[in-house]
Amino acid sequence: MPILNLGIGIGLRPIHLREIFASWPPIDWFEIISENFMKGGMPLRNLERILERYPVVMHGVNLAIGSAAPLDWDYLKKLKILAQKTKTPWLSDHLSWGRLPGAHFHDLLPLPRRKEVVDFVAERARIIQDFLEIPFALENISSYANSADDEMPEWEFYSAVLEKADISMMLDVNNIYVSSRNEGFDPKEYYSRLPLERLIQIHIAGHSDAKRYLLDTHDDRVCNEVWEIYREVVQKTNGVSTLLEWDDRFIPLEDTWKEALKAKAYQKQLLHA
């Protein structure tokens, strides 16, 4: 099935709502953090107004798929109801863990990169995709630590899960760069080994430099090195839905959209060359 290219989007954030409702800017699509709308109420009413005018894609942060805790079916049912409401063409979350029975850590924690973990997460991903009845994608995380028992590098672990589960790839090119700096690998080695035929969406974002390591903070413009990775990846596709994440130290909506539009310019340049 051909992959839908929605164009360039930005994350829907409460700080921009007033401006959006006042001017309805020509943004191709919005991505939402699923959990922010799963409790209903005012956030959902605002989303309904957005849905009248824009395509919306759902991206979660709390599925915690690789957690050694039973799947949270109450969470998944709420997620599916929201997916039906938004008509999201696909739904993504992260290749990470973040829960244990009775505890939720609200972070994207790194999984041990072992064969038995690939098998476990892949089976879960299949179960989740079957339940949601829409394409499901996993995103690579920014990594600050790994396990001494790792059996493979991150790109091999990520690829193996996607292949074994037969699901889609949500590739965060900023996360590749952040992890490459923190772990000391060549980003090209990472993205050149990924099954890019599974690529359904790209995330671009800014990060913070803590001198001895980088932090994935989504609070700045996209740096040149990340744009370079983006260019290299897009070149291997026929164009792909791209989303600028910006979650802190916000700038005006217009400037956020201008930053995102750089991705459109890259795609135009690369795909029409």
Added chain:
Amino acid sequence: MRDAPFPDSLSEFQTWFAKIITTPIEEFDSENRISEIRKRIPPSPCLKSEERIGIYQKQYWERLFKSLQEIFPTLVRLFNYEDFNRKIAEPYLSQYPPNDWALSNLGNQLPQWLQTFYREADASLVQEMAFLDLAYQHLLFVELLPPLQPHQLLGVPTQKLFLQPGVFFFEYQTDLFAFRNQLQEETVEHWQTHPFPTLKKGTEKKYFILYRDQEQTSYEEIDFFLFHLLSKFQKGAQIVDLIPILEKEVDKVLESFQRIAAKGWLSL
């Protein structure tokens, strides 16, 4: 429901990892713990093992502190960021760590926790403001029912009417809503160097209703009659059952029901 069995080794690793990152920051660098970390987490080219996992520990606490600060903006102004984190957030979170996917639920037990564990001279004000901040937060997520329309009022004397979900009542000796608004008008940093607005305690009780309409959350001061009348609808009531109350203040009945209907505080 289907699920995949998780490997025991994964459960063991994650339980260990969770114990490290949920340790309060100042308790982190004991020698025993560092040697344990070095066995499990290799160093990176730039960071030692304990520094690497320390990033997750710092993120865990900072994210939860930030979430509580967002839920309790008035409390943060009363304490400032550092004291709020140290005196309230960290001890509270150590007792009530997050256990579900919604970060917005993180502060649900804080008012009760304060009643038990916060014993300073300003405890009463702190507890009241915590309740108020939490009420504002809850109203964000309330699903409103179709409001009772003014023309429906006469037709429903024997039908049970209910308060809209998320209508909250408060009775104070002073106007804490105005106090809260004044605090919110300035930043946390401002209140570190300026005195708080004066809280004038009146001799009579004041009654307030906090509610949400389609667009926003609002509060209004109401008189005791309306306070008493509306509170009867919390568990549902028929207008005919309220006749004894209505008869006591006949001249206020029409105006009160007009206000109730106009604000959409009741539903069928």
